[in-house]
Amino acid sequence: MTRRKFVARTAAAGSLVAAGGALAACGSSKSSTSNSAASTVGSGSKPKPVATGSAIGQELQKILGTPDALIAKGPGTFKIAGQFAISGAGSVYGLQQTAGFKYGAQHVAEWTNGKLQFDTKYYDNKSGVPQAEAAAGREAGLSKVPVLISSYIFGFGAILPFAKQYKMFSPDPGGGAGPIPGPFASAPYCYGFRSGYPTDCMEGIIKYFRETFPDKKRFVTVQPVIAPPYNNAVKDFLKKLWPKYNIDFAGDLLAPLGATDYSSTVQKVKQLNPDVVLWMTFGADPAYQAKEMRRQGVNVINAAVDHTSIVAKLAGSAWKGWYFGFDNLDTANPPNPWSKFFIDNWKKDNNGDTPGYFNAGDYITAFAVARLMNDILKAGGDIHNGDDYVKALEANPSFDHVYGGSATEVGKMVIDTKTHSPSAITMLLFQSKGTGNWLDTTPLATYGINAADYKKV
DSSP, X not given: OOHHHHHHHHHHHHHHHHTTOTHHHHHOSTTTTHHHHHHHHOSEEOOOOOOTTOHHHHHHHHHHOOOHHHHHHOOEEEEEEEEEOOSSTTHHHHHHHHHHHHHHHHHHHHHTTTSEEEEEEEEEOTTTXXXXXXXXXXXXXXXXXXXXXXXXXXXXXXXXXXXHHHTOBEEETTTTTOSSSSTTTTOTTEEESSOOTTHHHHHHHHHHHHHHOTTOOEEEEEEEOOOHHHHHHHHHHHHTHHHHTTOEEEXXXXXXXXXXXXXXXXXXXXXXXXXXXXXXXXXXXXXXXHHHHHHTXXXXXXXXXXXXXXXXXXXXXXXXXXXEEESOOOOSSOOSHHHHHHHHHHHHHTTTOOOOHHHHHHHHHHHHHHHHHHXXXXXXXXXXXXXHHHHHHHHOOEEEESSSOOSSSOEEEEEOTTTSSEEEOOEEEEEEOSSSOTTOEEEEEEEOGGGTTOEEO
């Protein structure tokens, strides 16, 4: 299935299932969603019992402050839901996200002295199957949870009608709200909890290249085939950057999503004769694209916006010298006290493994939801009402983060209440050493949205 058909079917699935249409029968049964999740990570997760005043809880309260309202009026066990890629080609993402959220929920329980314990139900979106994504939204809505943690840019739109119909607050730390401005921005109840992907990642990369390689002016972009609203939004956003940075833009190419043979794409790149190629692809695609660039002997500057442990291993030496820029967890030099706490404790509790950015994104989302609940309780609101989460976010759209900050202050992610995507979040630009180990990188710069606070390392 092409991504164009995928998005079209996703939108149709969302609309039809929201209205109780025929797709409900073929895509929303428990056997196709909930039980799929159960076979991989269990039907959900609950924190382990927490002792009041635990060492973890005390340290978190020292770093983040004390959630007074939750401790005083804590709801105890609280049901929420999440839709993730638990099976299928993108299951590596789903496993990392569920692991991150589960760990965050455990630390939230510690932080609140056991007064808030997320009882999380997982739904399997099957790595982007439209009916499964729509079924996840529908079933979560019917279960009357006020919060649905999302991924895949709200299931590429399939979650949007359900979030609106059932008034579910739906943060997406996996895919965010997509390109900004773009087709999934500003949707009711739905908020991107990572940078607007891939648009927000681009300017910091471009700024670095123009400063570091001033004679390299001819740029080509490569996008995965998604759908015209998505792809055109990315292209239109970048059009504004080319004259700003005095770039000779040679062309925008579309590459098939999820392929392993990119010979024709690389042939088109060669024909455009660029100095720099910006790859806005994701998943395993950049690894196969890098291998093909090397096979065809294309010697240019390459930058991409996705970098995970499994894909780095797949790319191997083909990624040597490639640049990457996005909201990534700086594990080599944790930038703030919460970063260091999170990384150190994750390693201790996960056999020495280092957490990745998907782990981090869902980890902080657990705390963001808890903070909103704390604010709602302080204001005398209803933590079972999705509208009250929106009100609390609009009253204070700034959330603590493990990205950015300083040695004495935690980082911040600020949500734009109009676009529903971050107006501020720290991103990291780095270069791969091409060893196959995703941790073998050289950090080069940090930057924010629109290259704000750009700083070379």
